[in-house]
Amino acid sequence: MPEPLAWQIGTVTAVRPESAEVKSFTLALPAWRPHRAGQHYDVRLTAEDGYQAQRSYSIASAPSRTGEVELTIERIPDGEVSPYFHDVVRVGDKVEVRGPIGGYFVWEPALGGPLMLVAGGSGVVPLMAMIRERAAAGDATPTALLYSSRTIDDVIYRDELASLASSNHGLQVVQTLTRSQPPGWTGYARRIDSEMLGDVLRGLGPQPLAYICGPTLLVEATANGLVELGLPPARVRTERFGPTT
């Protein structure tokens, strides 16, 4: 039986902007434990009067990075925790966290594939941990990421995804931009639908293992769409993160 989770104080060692509303924070952890790609950490802020606010943020880094963990956090305008990270937190600051948490929405090379990853907005974060883990392990599981963003400037990990897709055997990155598209855009330009899911599935081979993460309504529609296209429900894992912002 694993040990219970305890809160610990992490130190911010790097802050990197990913897009206008998204930053990645690297935390050095005194009681670091290896995580599984797809897991999250809980983050807790405590005000001077004792009021506490707590949120969960997915781990973006591959488990092979020991002693530290990278959390990618989207700024939610009326949020209690994410604006603090975006506007206040600097390198050297301390934050209270517990984790890694979650034993269901996780993937490791031993689980095999083919792997069908579907992300809406910052739902790409836990899937990126899986892609990074796959790359770090030199794993060749056929993998497709279907990633929906509003505009090109909202695409998180844009350069890294492009470089992984071009250099990484068996990884396909398919993007759709729902609000506006730059000149010369060759990807999809609409919300994820059944036809799009079918296009991506066809390139993957039989009985993929699907992980869907994003706003609740996107996750619902995609999970139902994949089951209608013939995936067994037991091969479809979901992580909903609430309303579209």
Add this chain to the structure above:
Amino acid sequence: MDDSLMLDANAVAGDLAEMFGYDVTASMHCCSHCGNRGAMATLLAYIHGPGIVLRCSICHEVVVRWVRTPTRTYLDARGAAYMEVATR
């Protein structure tokens, strides 16, 4: 219920771990209403009320709910016919 606010039990995995002593998201439960058996993480989570409500992903009935006060947690799991937890 506003379904756009619905999450998975994974979102409250930390609180569940606090109550049960370790991470139960991959542990199995059985819904007492419809008999569906699935991982705890597949339960639908409604977290914006005063307490947390987990509903069955198949029949949408309440399986588990809890409310925290500064000193106590009140857990009502009558919607689960059983839960299966690893003990070693």
